[in-house]
């Protein structure tokens with residue numbers, strides 16, 4: 001049976017920032033591929049801007065690209081999220097596990113936490129895996145993400161979100177007292193900004209309570225397309241971005257974060273140029289599609305589109321143009 005076309009505005013919208021579930025497995029990724037292949041509606045190309053955040057979802061990305069009948073519906077993003085930055089190191093020399101975690105976590109991890117943490121992962125090797133995937137699937141359009149800084153983040157008792165080796169279901173979301181030092185987060189972030197800059201691609205950026213230092217750092221790189229995802233900084237900080245980065249800057253807005261902050265959303269809608277706005281779900285697409293909650297998923301995108309439109313009229317075709325523009329550097 002031929003696939004049906006999505007209705008407006010969905011046919012013009014795109015999800016500029018979405019995820020695999022942190023507990024996603026290869027089996028679930030196979031189910032996701034099947035659900036997307038079998039879905040009765042046709043997704044427009046470049047609909048899902050799908051982030052990776054660590055070493056496990058990178059494998060899921062490879063499997064998904066392998067199994068999708070039309071892999072062009074996905075724009076893959078490659079990144080180490082600040083919530084997983086403690087698992088990675090940037091130097092050529094590997095420290096031993098204890099030294100590594102003692103140097104990046106404050107306070108240092110308890111013995112219990114240390115036992116759950118994996119051997120530190122080389123971000124250089126992680127990047128070469130990314131490059132292998134790009135080559136293997138002949139990917140022409142991709143981004144760097146999710147990357148960023150998060151001052152509020154604390155390491156979960158499980159060592160990291162979705163750790164498959166942590167068996168205590170009831171405690172898995174509890175947090176330890178250890179934080180990832182901001183210097184370490186910054187090292188991981190800088191490494192990836194340089195990568196995005198060298199590749200001249202868009203970077204999908206997460207920021208919690210570190211808007212000033214993040215801005216200062218990002219502004220050092222002139223060949224990056226900046227996508228501030230679910231932006232929660234102040235309106236003054238947004239104005240600073242707009243004043244100094246005249247092009248290649250986008251604010252990607254989600255219903256569940258930005259849609260809930262009506263005051264900021266109204267200010268953003270009135271401050272940003274319509275050509276700088278993107279929509280995103282910032283949710284786990286595998287959960288929605290495997291469990292056949294497609295309607296709920298699409299409502300996230302329609303929800304933020306409608307809220308934006310309640311403050312100023314934005315055509316869905318404009319949002320489509322923005323998405324396509326956000327994939328290459330504009331001089």
Ligand SMILES: [Zn+2]
Nearest residue numbers: 017019146282
């Ligand atoms: Zn995200």
